[in-house]
Amino acid sequence: MQWAGAGAVASLATKNGFAAKNAEKPDNKNTEHTFQLGLASYSTRKLSLDETLKIANRLGLKYLCLKSFHLPLDSTPVQIAQAAAKVKAAGIDLYGCGVVNMFKPAEVEQAFDYAKAAGMKVIVGVPAYDMLPMVNEKIKQYNICVAIHNHGPGDKLYPTPDVAYEKIKHLDRRIGLCIDISHTIRGGVDPARAAEEFADRLIDVHMNDVTAAEASWHTAEVGRGAIDIPEFLRTLVKIRYSGIVSFEYVKDPDNPLPGLAESVGYVRGVLAAI
Amino acid sequence: MQWAGAGAVASLATKNGFAAKNAEKPDNKNTEHTFQLGLASYSTRKLSLDETLKIANRLGLKYLCLKSFHLPLDSTPVQIAQAAAKVKAAGIDLYGCGVVNMFKPAEVEQAFDYAKAAGMKVIVGVPAYDMLPMVNEKIKQYNICVAIHNHGPGDKLYPTPDVAYEKIKHLDRRIGLCIDISHTIRGGVDPARAAEEFADRLIDVHMNDVTAAEASWHTAEVGRGAIDIPEFLRTLVKIRYSGIVSFEYVKDPDNPLPGLAESVGYVRGVLAAI
Numbered sequence: 001m002q003w004a005g006a007g008a009v010a011s012l013a014t015k016n017g018f019a020a021k022n023a024e025k026p027d028n029k030n031t032e033h034t035f036q037l038g039l040a041s042y043s044t045r046k047l048s049l050d051e052t053l054k055i056a057n058r059l060g061l062k063y064l065c066l067k068s069f070h071l072p073l074d075s076t077p078v079q080i081a082q083a084a085a086k087v088k089a090a091g092i093d094l095y096g097c098g099v100v101n102m103f104k105p106a107e108v109e110q111a112f113d114y115a116k117a118a119g120m121k122v123i124v125g126v127p128a129y130d131m132l133p134m135v136n137e138k139i140k141q142y143n144i145c146v147a148i149h150n151h152g153p154g155d156k157l158y159p160t161p162d163v164a165y166e167k168i169k170h171l172d173r174r175i176g177l178c179i180d181i182s183h184t185i186r187g188g189v190d191p192a193r194a195a196e197e198f199a200d201r202l203i204d205v206h207m208n209d210v211t212a213a214e215a216s217w218h219t220a221e222v223g224r225g226a227i228d229i230p231e232f233l234r235t236l237v238k239i240r241y242s243g244i245v246s247f248e249y250v251k252d253p254d255n256p257l258p259g260l261a262e263s264v265g266y267v268r269g270v271l272a273a274i
Numbered sequence: 275m276q277w278a279g280a281g282a283v284a285s286l287a288t289k290n291g292f293a294a295k296n297a298e299k300p301d302n303k304n305t306e307h308t309f310q311l312g313l314a315s316y317s318t319r320k321l322s323l324d325e326t327l328k329i330a331n332r333l334g335l336k337y338l339c340l341k342s343f344h345l346p347l348d349s350t351p352v353q354i355a356q357a358a359a360k361v362k363a364a365g366i367d368l369y370g371c372g373v374v375n376m377f378k379p380a381e382v383e384q385a386f387d388y389a390k391a392a393g394m395k396v397i398v399g400v401p402a403y404d405m406l407p408m409v410n411e412k413i414k415q416y417n418i419c420v421a422i423h424n425h426g427p428g429d430k431l432y433p434t435p436d437v438a439y440e441k442i443k444h445l446d447r448r449i450g451l452c453i454d455i456s457h458t459i460r461g462g463v464d465p466a467r468a469a470e471e472f473a474d475r476l477i478d479v480h481m482n483d484v485t486a487a488e489a490s491w492h493t494a495e496v497g498r499g500a501i502d503i504p505e506f507l508r509t510l511v512k513i514r515y516s517g518i519v520s521f522e523y524v525k526d527p528d529n530p531l532p533g534l535a536e537s538v539g540y541v542r543g544v545l546a547a548i
Contacts, residue, residue, distance in 0.1 A: 262539035269543025
């Protein structure tokens with residue numbers, strides 16, 4: 001059983017060989033971390049899947065959270081299997097998808113069938129409140145995690161991790177949070193505090209930065225913005241977070257590689273020094 | 275008097291406004307450093323000066339050490355002035371040039387005239403041993419620093435910072451070292467130890483990385499190689515190094531931006547966390 005819930009991820013990750021890779025990985029030179037770095041393919045939304053995989057490998061990001069631009073949600077099982085095989089052939093773990101809206105039952109069904117066909121462990125999603133009971137049942141049925149993504153002050157469902165946590169804390173432990181740190185700080189919430197407070201349900205992380213801790217925002221390379229990245233990463237180490245930290249670089253959609261590379265370098269530098 | 279010798283750089287840098295810029299710079303968010311990050315244009319040796327300036331600004335590197343690819347050493351004073359004006363117009367400080375060989379008197383003359391015409395404060399150079407007395411006189415005459423660049427085990431003149439220091443320690447304090455950390459570790463010397471031991475003559479730094487601490491080497495993005503970058507940067511902070519740390523990214527000459535961006539991000543991440 002893989003990813004049987006956020007609370008069990010630490011031990012499972014070790015069994016699945018995540019922790020064993022630490023010694024080989026450039027991002028773990030001086031500090032042993034329990035988590036790995038990945039790519040959220042929203043970053044490469046204007047590029048093809050092939051180009052996305054090339055960029056991920058260029059940057060040594062071995063975990064991919066796929067956005068529908070690269071594999072539409074209504075793809076056939078054969079199309080999904082082909083895409084998953086392509087990712088695997090590139091040496092990359094297609095661990096999840098998203099962000100996926102689940103506003104009605106058919107969308108919930110589709111998301112879980114899609115994730116299962118692709119062999120994904122996590123759906124980063126936005127379920128409507130009245131879909132949560134169905135999502136909860138699907139999680140038990142499919143054994144796939146759902147990580148609710150907060151989208152900041154404009155998001156009527158999940159503006160902050162706090163709101164999301166309140167909605168899911170009584171549900172199956174395999175439903176939890178994908179904390180998007182930029183949207184979190186835009187909502188006036190400290191991402192490090194949220195990660196620590198909701199550690200038991202932290203399933204995924206979107207790594208990015210914003211120029212100011214305000215609702216009106218501009219995206220930035222990680223390290224150039226308002227977020228205290230060292231503090232956030234120290235917190236992930238402290239809580240022994242053992243999922244993936246995926247870069248979701250929003251700037252420069254036509255040519256994301258330079259800013260993404262700078263962001264990845266920054267995070268690895270912080271991890272090497274803390 | 276600018277850059278009146280390595281020992282005096284700290285106070286002069288403050289007078290020249292280097293230290294005052296710290297608060298505005300993205301690379302100094304969490305730690306106040308006395309040094310700044312720059313670009314050695316050997317990194318962009320296959321690109322034009324215009325493209326070099328664009329990349330420097332893209333990465334927020336406001337200090338440039340110009341290689342002759344972008345301004346030949348035999349350029350006329352008018353050509354030199356034009357290039358210097360272009361750099362200034364881009365908002366970048368053309369602080370130095372190099373690496374410049376000075377194997378005979380005419381090359382020493384040319385290097386100092388070139389640097390003076392461009393308004394440079396430092397010549398990163400390789401003077402033949404028998405040119406050192408002449409270089410020493412020129413330094414007094416022009417008030418321009420010379421930073422000797424070590425090139426690793428294959429370099430018959432200056433394989434390590436140690437060898438260079440022995441040759442110049444009795445000369446004017448405005449002659450010192452540009453420690454190239456990759457060539458240093460290739461020579462079996464710890465760059466952090468060298469920086470600390472020769473702090474009084476550390477005038478410039480070339481930041482890069484190599485896959486192994488061996489004479490036979492492959493260049494790498496900073497952070498992916500064998501050098502303990504956090505330890506080296508902690509040492510620069512400790513000795514209150516107040517010159518420039520210039521990225522000399524040797525890989526990918528046709529498209530250096532992604533690897534350079536990753537390297538810059540890594541160093542900024544380390545600086546934010548130490």
